[in-house]
C-alpha cells in the first residue's frame with residue numbers, strides 16, 4: 001500500500017462543489033428584516049407579532065396547547081426542566097450521547113444529571129439502561145432524538161409512566177420527525193426544539209418549548225418571559241400572578257428578527273423535509289454497497305424529519321483494519337468532506353468527571369456520579385467509530401457530487417486492497 005501522504009493517483013475523485021450550506025433565506029424575508037431595521041422595530045418586551053406568529057404556527061403544526069418561543073434550544077431545555085419544578089438535589093436521567101445542552105441547564109438549577117447509554121449503531125436511547133438507573137431521586141427523563149431518529153417512545157413512555165416520571169424530549173435535531181405517524185416533541189411532558197445554526201428551522205438563534213401542560217408553560221414564562229408577557233398570559237387569579245411581575249431572573253425571549261427569519265422555514269418545512277429525506281436516503285443507498293460503512297438506517301414506521309447530522313459508522317474489520325483516522329485522511333485526499341465528529345459523549349467531558357465545575361454553591365447537598373472515559377461503552381464506541389458527512393450542504397438534490405463521493409470511496413477501497 002502507498003503511504004497516506006503519497007499524492008492521490010489520477011487526482012481527486014470529487015471535483016464538483018457541494019450545494020451551499022443551510023440556512024438560506026429568500027429576498028422577501030430579507031426585505032422584511034431590512035424594513036424592521038430601517039424602522040428601528042428590533043425589540044419587544046411583551047407579545048410581539050413575529051414571535052406570536054411563530055408560536056401560532058408551532059401550536060398548529062405540532063397540535064399542542066402551548067408553544068413558547070425562546071432564545072435557543074438550550075433555553076427551551078432550561079424552561080422544560082424549570083417548568084417541571086426540578087431543583088436542587090433532584091436527579092434527571094440524560095443521554096451521554098447528545099449535545100451538552102440536554103444536561104447542562106440542570107447545573108444552573110442545582111439538579112444532578114445522571115447519564116445513560118445508547119444503542120451502539122443507531123445512537124438511540126438504551127431503554128434498559130434508563131430503567132436500570134431510575135432511583136428515588138429521579139424527577140425526569142430527558143431523551144434526545146439524535147440525528148432526527150425518534151427514540152423508541154412507546155417503550156420509554158411505558159417505563160416512565162410506570163414510575164410516574166415525566167419525559168422531556170430534546171428534539172433539537174428532529175424537527176418534524178415522526179414515530180407511528182405521531183410527531184416527536186409532542187409525546188412527552190415537554191418538547192424542546194433548537195431554531196439555531198443550521199437546524200431545519202433556523203432564526204440564526206432561537207428555540208421552542210412545546211407542552212400541553214399549563215403549569216410547565218407558566219413556570220417557563222416566569223423563568224424567561226417576566227413582566228409584560230407573563231402578566232398578560234398568566235390568569236389573574238392564579239398562583240402565578242404575584243411572581244409574574246418580576247419572574248425568576250432570566251431573559252430567555254426570542255429576538256423578533258430571529259423569529260422573522262425562522263418563520264420562512266416554518267412555512268416550507270414539510271416540502272423541505274421531503275427533499276432532504278430523498279437526498280439523504282439516496283446517500284445511504286449509495287453507501288450501502290461498502291461493507292466497511294454502516295449508513296444511518298431509519299426503522300419502519302419512523303421518519304427523521306429534518307435529519308440533523310448524517311453520521312456513518314465505520315467498520316475497520318472490513319477495511320483491512322485501517323484505523324479510522326487514516327481512513328478519513330484517505331477519503332479527504334479524494335476530496336470528500338468527511339470528518340470525525342467533534343461532540344464528545346458527555347461522560348467524557350469535564351463536568352461529568354469532576355465534582356468541582358466552578359459553579360458557586362453547586363453540589364451543596366450531595367455528590368454527583370462521576371464517569372470514566374470508557375464507561376457507557378456503547379456511546380464510547382460510537383464516538384470513536386463515526387464519520388460525519390457534510391449534511392449541512394445536502395438540503396437539495398446533489399446526485400452528481402454524491403456519485404463522485406462513491407467513486408472516491410471506491411478508489412480508497414482499491415488503495416486498501418479491498
Ligand SMILES: Cc1ncc(COP(=O)(O)O)c(C=O)c1O
Pocket residue numbers: 072073074075098099101102144170172173194195196206207
Ligand atoms: C441535541 C441538542 N440539544 C440541544 C441543542 C441546543 O440548541 P441551541 O444551540 O439552540 O441552544 C442542540 C444544538 O445543536 C442539540 O443538537
